[in-house]
Amino acid sequence: MSGGVDSSVAACLLHEQGYDVVGVFMRLGSHDHGPQGDDSANDACAAKDSRAAQDACAINAHEFSPQTPRTVPLPVQSATPRGDRHRGCCSAEDATDARVVAGKLGIPFYAINFEKDFSKLIDRFADEYAVGRTPNPCVLCNSWLKFGKLRNYADAVGAEYIATGHYARLDWREDGAGMARPILRTARHTEKDQSYFLFGVSTRMLRRTLFPLGDLTKEQVRAHARRLGLAVHDKAESQDICFVPDRNYAAVVRARRPEAFVPGEIRHVDGRVLGRHDGLPQFTIGQRRGVRVAQGTPIYVTGLDASTGTLTVGPREAALTGALRASDVQWLIDRPSGPIRAQVRVRYNHAAAPATVTIDAANGDRSSAGDAIRSGASNGESTRRVDTVTVRFDEPQWAVAPGQAAVFYDGEIVLGGGWIDAAV
Structure with a gap:
């Protein structure tokens, strides 16, 4: 409560x-x-x-x-x-x-x-x-x-x-062993649906969950x-991440990781140096506001390279991608034996887009504290087999950002999801 x-x-x-x-x-x-x-x-x-x-x-x-x-x-x-x-x-x-x-x-x-x-x-x-x-x-x-x-x-x-x-639904279906299995579905009120945020909840836990x-x-x-x-x-709704309700994400990062704010170059996708920035944590893929370079045409963030401190920018089409790679994938259905068709959401507020999802390789068991957090493992589920997948979209998608979740749907049913590592 x-x-x-x-x-x-x-x-x-x-x-x-x-x-x-x-x-x-x-x-x-x-x-x-x-x-x-x-x-x-x-x-x-x-x-x-x-x-x-x-x-x-x-x-x-x-x-x-x-x-x-x-x-x-x-x-x-x-x-x-x-x-x-x-x-x-x-x-x-x-x-x-x-x-x-x-x-x-x-x-x-x-x-x-x-x-x-x-x-x-x-x-x-x-x-x-x-x-x-x-x-x-x-x-x-x-x-x-x-x-x-x-x-x-x-x-x-x-x-x-x-x-x-949460605004989400659970149904029950019989699996191959004759056991009832929970099926996570989108909410009836689609504008409030929160199933995207729940893909990491294990089937074991969904069995004892009520929405x-x-x-x-x-x-x-x-x-x-x-x-x-x-x-x-x-009572008014909370619209933001609860610990950054003013949407000042950079302030949170600066307070905890001040060393991350290293000035660096702003480069155009064509290689030109356009200026400098004050730290990569202020930016995300697809961002336009705050880049502070004048080109006469709209400029968007297309890449962030923490190893060099380089912020890459370009026209809107440069922030489109046809595929992504995601890891720490959790399936809420039986693990697919081959490529599957799905509708994939790459951010909470993005529409699901048709795509083909292919398992690349098993990552193996996750056991460290950090990996346990990312894979959702906790207290009795500290190790879990997780996959890496490639998602190929039917049409290029806008602002696919590493670190966000890619969640796979079959209509209203949540098939699973993982964490975006890269646009490919």
Whole structure:
């Protein structure tokens, strides 16, 4: 329960359906990255002797057990004011909003501190930008943290399922062994569909997952919230990565990896040197704004070479590619024995494009901490066979960026996905 309308309604609907619901708020930290980081949203966590601090700062993840008392109740109050009280999600106010909903339902509520684990995801985000890639931390947060680390606490309280407010659906089909297998599908409300962010969740974990909102539109969710008398019914949505809600990705990288900001050349695809930049972490493939070179025609980023510090730019068509290579591929279907046809999304906000996906080679088992995060392995799934694939599109695609996820679909069904290494 994040304190937003989606997870609140998900909990309420399950409660109405007769499930024995336990609310969990994942305390992920203040997300402060620089001199402007002392916003009032996290004042409760600075005041260690306050009741709010005990709730919002939460039980430390490594200290949790089924016998751990629930966190100290907060005073019942209305939902977080609609003003800009905090940036992103998972603030002290969000914890209060989640607890108020749990109190209305009369269900147990825990606030668990995952700040140390989440900090690893932020470090990885910074590391990726530092080497010229464009990461997608939301995918990793789902596969490694929400549906990985959080499983420990579901087990500790004897929970059969983990339910979230994601807009996605699960169906069940019989596999070759006669066992029911979960099939991840897009949400009925296609504009809100979040299946792209869930490809890394293992089939094993999907078996014990519930998505109560998969068949609802956002408007229907808000209507349910009003019907249920939830004060969060009109709470604004979080539109950005939660630890960089002002979209200043470079500031996060600069705070954690300042050595990555090395000036370098800006080169045109034809080889001409057009100027200099202040650091590659400020750029991504397809970017136009901020390049600061005058050519008389629009110029876009087409490449980033961290080994030389070179930023390559060119006309829009130079940022088109007909194929990509992706690694750490996870299949949510039986592993294909040959090339398959699929629709492939190369960023969350890109339309799926028809393509042929071919497995190149098995990468082998992943076991290191970094690889475990990227492949989504966690707690009992620390090693997993993963593949490298080549995706060849029927038509060239715009701004294929290393570090983003390539997710494969068959209509509404998610077949799997992996991490883009290069446009080829």
